[in-house]
Amino acid sequence: MKTLIIAEKPDMGRNIAAAIEPKAVNKRTHLEGSQYVITWAIGHLIGLAEPDKYDDKYKKWNLNDLPIIPDSFKLLPNYKTKDQLQVIKTLAVDCDAIVNACDAGREGQLIFAYIQQHLRLRQPVKRLWISDLTPETIRKGFDQLKDSSEYENLTKAARARSEADWLIGMNGSRAFTTKHKELLSVGRVQTPVLALVYDRQKQIEAFSSLKFYEVEAWFDQTGGEQAITYKGNWQGERMTDPEKAADIVRRVAGKPGVVAEYEVKDTKEYPWKLYDLTLLQREANAKFAFSAKKTLDVAQALYEKHKVISYPRTNSNYVNEQNIPEMHRTLDALRGTDYAGLVQGANKRFVHVNNRSVCNPDKVEDHHAILPTGKRAGSLNADEQKLYDLIIKRFLSHFYPPAEYKVHTVITEVEQERFKTIVKQVLSKGWKIVYEGDEEASARGKKGGAKGKADKDGGSADADSSSESGGAGGDAEEQLMEAPFTLDPNAPVVCSDAKAKEKETQPPKAYTEGTLLKAMESAGKQMEDEQLREAMKDSGLGTPATRASIIERLKNVGYVAMQGKRILITSKGRSAIELIRGAGVELLASPEMTGQWERRLHEISRGQASDETFMENVKKFTRSIVDKVRLQPQAAKASFEAEAAVSGGAKRGRGKAGASAGGAAGGASASAAGAGGARAARTRPAASGSAAAPGASGAALARADAGREPVGDAAALGQRASEPAAASAVATAARAKAQPAASAGANLRQVVAACPRPGCGGDIIIGHKGYGCSRFREGCKFVIWKDSFGKSLTLPMARSLIEKGRTNKLKLTDSSGRELEGKLVLQDTNTGALSIEAT
Numbered sequence: 065m066k067t068l069i070i071a072e073k074p075d076m077g078r079n080i081a082a083a084i085e086p087k088a089v090n091k092r093t094h095l096e097g098s099q100y101v102i103t104w105a106i107g108h109l110i111g112l113a114e115p116d117k118y119d120d121k122y123k124k125w126n127l128n129d130l131p132i133i134p135d136s137f138k139l140l141p142n143y144k145t146k147d148q149l150q151v152i153k154t155l156a157v158d159c160d161a162i163v164n165a166c167d168a169g170r171e172g173q174l175i176f177a178y179i180q181q182h183l184r185l186r187q188p189v190k191r192l193w194i195s196d197l198t199p200e201t202i203r204k205g206f207d208q209l210k211d212s213s214e215y216e217n218l219t220k221a222a223r224a225r226s227e228a229d230w231l232i233g234m235n236g237s238r239a240f241t242t243k244h245k246e247l248l249s250v251g252r253v254q255t256p257v258l259a260l261v262y263d264r265q266k267q268i269e270a271f272s273s274l275k276f277y278e279v280e281a282w283f284d285q286t287g288g289e290q291a292i293t294y295k296g297n298w299q300g301e302r303m304t305d306p307e308k309a310a311d312i313v314r315r316v317a318g319k320p321g322v323v324a325e326y327e328v329k330d331t332k333e334y335p336w337k338l339y340d341l342t343l344l345q346r347e348a349n350a351k352f353a354f355s356a357k358k359t360l361d362v363a364q365a366l367y368e369k370h371k372v373i374s375y376p377r378t379n380s381n382y383v384n385e386q387n388i389p390e391m392h393r394t395l396d397a398l399r400g401t402d403y404a405g406l407v408q409g410a411n412k413r414f415v416h417v418n419n420r421s422v423c424n425p426d427k428v429e430d431h432h433a434i435l436p437t438g439k440r441a442g443s444l445n446a447d448e449q450k451l452y453d454l455i456i457k458r459f460l461s462h463f464y465p466p467a468e469y470k471v472h473t474v475i476t477e478v479e480q481e482r483f484k485t486i487v488k489q490v491l492s493k494g495w496k497i498v499y500e501g502d503e504e505a506s507a508r509g510k511k512g513g514a515k516g517k518a519d520k521d522g523g524s525a526d527a528d529s530s531s532e533s534g535g536a537g538g539d540a541e542e543q544l545m546e547a548p549f550t551l552d553p554n555a556p557v558v559c560s561d562a563k564a565k566e567k568e569t570q571p572p573k574a575y576t577e578g579t580l581l582k583a584m585e586s587a588g589k590q591m592e593d594e595q596l597r598e599a600m601k602d603s604g605l606g607t608p609a610t611r612a613s614i615i616e617r618l619k620n621v622g623y624v625a626m627q628g629k630r631i632l633i634t635s636k637g638r639s640a641i642e643l644i645r646g647a648g649v650e651l652l653a654s655p656e657m658t659g660q661w662e663r664r665l666h667e668i669s670r671g672q673a674s675d676e677t678f679m680e681n682v683k684k685f686t687r688s689i690v691d692k693v694r695l696q697p698q699a700a701k702a703s704f705e706a707e708a709a710v711s712g713g714a715k716r717g718r719g720k721a722g723a724s725a726g727g728a729a730g731g732a733s734a735s736a737a738g739a740g741g742a743r744a745a746r747t748r749p750a751a752s753g754s755a756a757a758p759g760a761s762g763a764a765l766a767r768a769d770a771g772r773e774p775v776g777d778a779a780a781l782g783q784r785a786s787e788p789a790a791a792s793a794v795a796t797a798a799r800a801k802a803q804p805a806a807s808a809g810a811n812l813r814q815v816v817a818a819c820p821r822p823g824c825g826g827d828i829i830i831g832h833k834g835y836g837c838s839r840f841r842e843g844c845k846f847v848i849w850k851d852s853f854g855k856s857l858t859l860p861m862a863r864s865l866i867e868k869g870r871t872n873k874l875k876l877t878d879s880s881g882r883e884l885e886g887k888l889v890l891q892d893t894n895t896g897a898l899s900i901e902a903t
Contacts (some may be wrong), residue, residue, distance in 0.1 A: 068159035068187070070101045070152060072166040072175060074881035075368035076197060077504045079105040080165060083202035092882055093151040095364035105166060109149045110178040112230050113140035130690045131235045133683050134678030137227050139182045147879045153183050162213060165192040167377070169430045170669070171609065173215060174222035191215050195431045196374035197367065198438060215735070221669035228252070228661065228682040235686050236652065239693040240643060246704045248640050249621045252658060253606045254614050255644060257714060258623050259653040260583050260605075261575055261633050262641040271571035276302050277309035281316055281483050281562040283476055284553055292551060293560070296476050296483030297540045299549040309564035312481055317562045321478035326553035328473075332466040334421055335495045337521040338433035340460055341608035342585050344451070352450055353629055356577050356612035363434070364449045370448070372441045373455055377609035378431035381521065385417045387432055391885040395463060397438040403456055406498055410463035412415050422462050435459060457498050464495035471551050478559045484540035487549045574630040577615055584611050587655040605658055639703045649689050816859060817866040820893040821846045828866055835862045836896075848896040853888065855878055865890045865898070873903050 071077035081088045085097030094103035115122030115132050117140060122129060141149050156162065162185060180189070189212035194205040218637035229252055236250030279298035284291065286543060303309050337343065344363065348354040354362070363376035368644065383391070392415065398407045417423050436459050441452055467490075474485040489563045493500075575583065584605040606614050615631075618624045623637035644653050651657045667673035819826040824846070826839030835857075836847035848865060850857050854877025861871050871888045878900060891899040 065158065065160040066096075066099060066101050067161040067163060068152075068155055069100050069165050069192075070162040070176060070179065071102065071104045072172055073103045073106060075366060076165065077102045079194075079199075079368075080202055080373065083199040084206055084661070086712070090879075093148065094155060100163075101159060103152055103155055104148070104881070105152075105179060106145050106148050106879075108142060108175060108178075109145050109152075110139050110141050110182050112226060113138035115234065121883045125238045125242050127239060127690075127694065129687050130239055131231075131683075132238075133231065133235075133686060137198055139178055141182065145879060149179070149183070151177060153879045156183065156185055156187065160187055163192055163206075163209065164189055166508070168193040168195065168375070169377070169609070170218060170222045170225065170665075173218050174226055176388075177219045177222065188212075194375075195378075195436055197371050198436070217671045219689050220675040221665045224668060224675040224678050225661070225665055227679065231682055231686045232652075232689070236649075236689050239690050240640070240647075243693050243696060244643060244699040244704075245701070246639075246699070247621070248636075248643070249617070249623075249677040250640075250644070250652065251617075252652070253610070253663065254617055255641075255652050256587065256655050256658060257580070257584055257606055257614055258582065258618055258633075258637055259641050260587070261618075261624055261631055262638060264572055264575055265638075268571045268574065273571075274304065274569045276304050276567055276569065277306055278303075278565045278567060279309055279312050279316075279483075279562060280565065281476075281478070282560050283321065283483075283485075283557040284560045285551060285557045290550060292549070294474070294487065294549075294551070295487050295541075295543065296485040299475070299482040299484050306564070306566070313562045313564050316478040316481055316559045319478050319559050319621075321476050321557045321559055322550065323474060323553045323557065324477040324482065325475035326472070326551065329471055330491070331469050331471050333469070333494075334466045335461040335464070336458065338383070338422065338435070338462070339455060340378050340381050341376050342379070342581050342611060343381065343521055344434060344454065345612065346578040346581050347454060348451060349576060349581070349629070351454070352447075354447070354451075355615075356581055357616050359449070359451065360609075362447050366444075366448055366452055366455075370441060370444065371439050372437055372444075372452060374433075374435045374437060375431050376434055378434060379427045379606075379608045380431060381433050382427045383422060383432040383435070384425045384428050385423060387418055387435070388415060388423060390438075391422075391435065391459070393417055394436055394438045394459070395881045396455070398436070398460075401440060403460065406457075408459050408496060409497065410460055411465075412463065414465065415464050420460075426466065437610045457502075461495040461498045464498060465492070467494035467496045468492040470549075472551065474551060476557060486540045487541045488542055488544045490544065490546045560706055574627075574632060576629045576631065580615065580631060581611055584614075587658075605655055625874050636704050639699060643696070647689075647693045651685075651687070694865065716897070814859075817863050819844060819846055820866050820890070820895065830859065835859075835866075846896045848890075848898065851901060852898050853886070854883070857888075861888070870901065876900055 069077070071080055080771055081095040081097065081100075081102045085095065085100050085102065085712070088095040088097035088100070088102065094101055096102075117138050118132070118134055122132060135753050162180075164173075164176040166176045179185070189208040191212050191214070192205050192209060194201050209549070233249075233251045234257075237248060240248040240250055281296050281298070282293060283296060284293050298312060338380045339347075341360065341363065341806055345354075345356045345359040348359040348362075349356065360376070366373045367376050392412050395407060395410055395412065398404070401407075427582060434450075434455055436456050441449075444452055470489040470491055472485070472487040472489065476485065483792075506658050573579070587605045598810065605611075618637070619626070621636075622634055623640060624631050625634055626632070641653055644650065664678045668675050668678060750776055816828040816830060816835050819828050819839065821837065821844055824837060824839055826837040826842075826844055828835050828846070828848075829838050834847045834849045837844040848857065848862055850862075855861075855874055857865075861874075864871050865888060870891045873887055876884055876886055876888070884900070884902060886900045886902045889899050889901045891897045
């Protein structure tokens with residue numbers, strides 16, 4: 065009999081087949097060779113079941129029914145991919161062994177474990193654990209297959225994480241939602257991330273701008289080998305008196321001075337760290353304005369579709385010893401490409417097993433840093449090329465020597481006033497030659513002084529904190545130059561010019577996706593508890609694979625809105641954090657809980673802690689959340705309403721920056737209309753203490769903290785069509801008929817056509833994620849999802865489906881991931897289920 069290989073996605077399955085079964089026959093849902101049958105999971109085929117699968121009463125969200133704590137958790141197949149699950153079940157019958165080839169990590173382990181449990185697979189299982197999809201790596205991985213029992217503790221940790229997130233997300237979301245009659249999504253990870261945005265906005269709004277003055281002076285020296293001019297910054301306490309600054313300028317301008325101190329030292333700068341996913345997302349956000357999700361999607365395409373980079377969902381910036389020869393081969397493979405000039409100047413001797421800036425096995429867990437593979441890039445689209453270029457240049461930079469500088473530090477004294485100068489003279493560009501012509505990279509390189517330091521990992525410098533230190537003693541602007549700086553410390557100088565500059569302290573900047581990713585990554589590092597700091601030092605909030613989806617979820621549920629690149633909190637987001645903290649469960653909004661969990665989960669995965677004990681503690685915390693919310697006063701309805709846009713006005717008392725940042729956030733709903741904020745703010749349970757399941761199912765709210773499934777509220781996402789409350793995807797649209805319309809609401813109420821369900825009499829209206837019936841409260845479950853079979857369905861397409869029963873010919877993707885041309889057909893007029901008619 066043959067061995068069944070279960071990969072996580074179709075592309076991975078095809079890559080495996082090409083490496084070990086090149087003559088395998090493509091049977092659309094799987095590939096079959098002489099020894100192996102290869103199929104795939106298409107992500108999460110199975111998840112934790114909804115509460116109503118335990119008891120019908122949970123179809124209504126009722127505070128009195130909480131907490132919901134199952135004795136054992138039920139699994140439920142994803143209705144969208146149930147056909148592929150049946151394929152796995154059928155194939156397994158004729159195979160006597162199985163290889164788990166899902167992604168090498170905790171979540172990949174969980175995907176396979178749920179399939180194995182649900183289908184009751186009894187065959188012996190081996191584990192494939194690889195970090196890239198090159199044929200060499202795949203073949204080597206199959207030569208080194210491990211018994212699945214070696215990963216049993218990792219499976220326990222994965223299950224514990226999933227079930228614990230379900231308990232917290234399900235009960236927390238239902239408790240706060242039913243208590244306050246507003247859909248409030250709560251999660252172990254998303255809530256602390258929202259708290260970061262909330263706290264930053266409060267800092268911005270509380271900030272009071274202060275004017276201060278800096279004095280700059282220019283000095284000439286003509287007594288040495290050659291004339292030289294340099295600039296210095298006045299040293300002393302911050303000046304808030306303009307007269308004092310003007311007096312210094314008057315006293316020093318045109319006066320002689322002396323070099324009071326002069327120090328010269330040689331320094332080296334080494335290449336920035338190799339990319340992990342979070343660092344790549346931060347860099348792409350700063351350089352290309354890519355969202356975190358877009359960067360992940362593009363990187364995944366480079367990995368799966370083009371096979372030109374290694375596994376991107378990594379949290380490591382280092383490689384193992386066995387990766388060094390691979391890096392050398394990849395360097396050779398880049399000869400003859402667009403990077404040939406840089407390859408020509410590269411030297412393999414700089415990348416070796418003793419270079420701890422590159423090779424550090426102690427800091428590699430599941431996957432090594434993102435690396436290019438030996439495969440040449442073919443036809444990449446513009447976004448793929450941009451990201452690939454970042455990865456290639458970061459990789460190549462490590463084959464170059466360090467950049468070398470001679471740093472001159474000068475203290476010049478004139479009329480008893482001291483001025484500081486720092487000149488950084490370039491001796492050798494070293495690895496920075498890789499980034500010549502890259503203006504942003506060059507700018508980061510110039511930010512190495514006291515002000516605006518670039519991250520040592522090479523991420524974009526984040527001006528996150530207030531610049532209140534501006535003008536204080538000790539600061540000096542670093543001047544980068546390539547020409548030799550020749551100052552004679554014994555020769556006199558003359559202050560040829562001086563001027564005072566008025567400046568203002570600036571508030572912390574609103575988060576961008578890049579800076580929020582950095583904050584998520586480093587969350588918890590300020591904790592007093594040393595063990596919690598240690599637990600979070602390599603994880604932070606979320607994982608590299610989940611952080612993008614967490615940010616997207618905050619947008620979808622209307623907690624934050626985008627204004628350009630800035631992330632601003634909405635009224636709903638503010639209220640959510642204030643209610644959570646006000647209920648006395650502030651641990652939910654703190655990185656501390658994630659720190660505690662990650663420490664325990666890490667111990668469970670290593671067999672050092674009990675998953676059963678962990679789950680008992682989570683259940684206790686779940687009960688305490690519900691108990692405390694019950695005692696909380698109900699929030700005022702107005703606290704969730706979208707605020708009018710603020711253009712400045714009263715906010716301007718905080719200073720220019722405070723007005724623009726704080727004011728915009730105060731009226732974030734102005735831009736929230738496009739992000740679901742205004743829509744989400746109007747989703748409320750109908751009766752006190754209970755509600756029809758509002759929008760995104762509770763399990764989806766909980767599951768989404770794993771980052772594998774997008775989630776939103778009724779207006780932002782909708783419910784899965786297989787669930788009893790499927791039509792609540794358009795709940796907000798129906799409610800909008802009884803309310804004055806916001807601009808977003810007007811769009812949501814637009815009628816597409818009459819509902820085709822026999823005897824219904826309702827209208828099909830536009831929701832954020834689907835086209836559903838206005839009579840959902842009366843039990844109509846008809847909904848057509850906008851994203852169906854790889855196509856985003858437009859209004860004309862939806863109208864054609866409803867009125868004609870089919871669309872015109874489209875390019876579609878079937879449930880197995882295969883691309884084809886065909887028509888979408890309305891298969892069921894009761895539910896809105898669709899099928900493909902091949903053409």
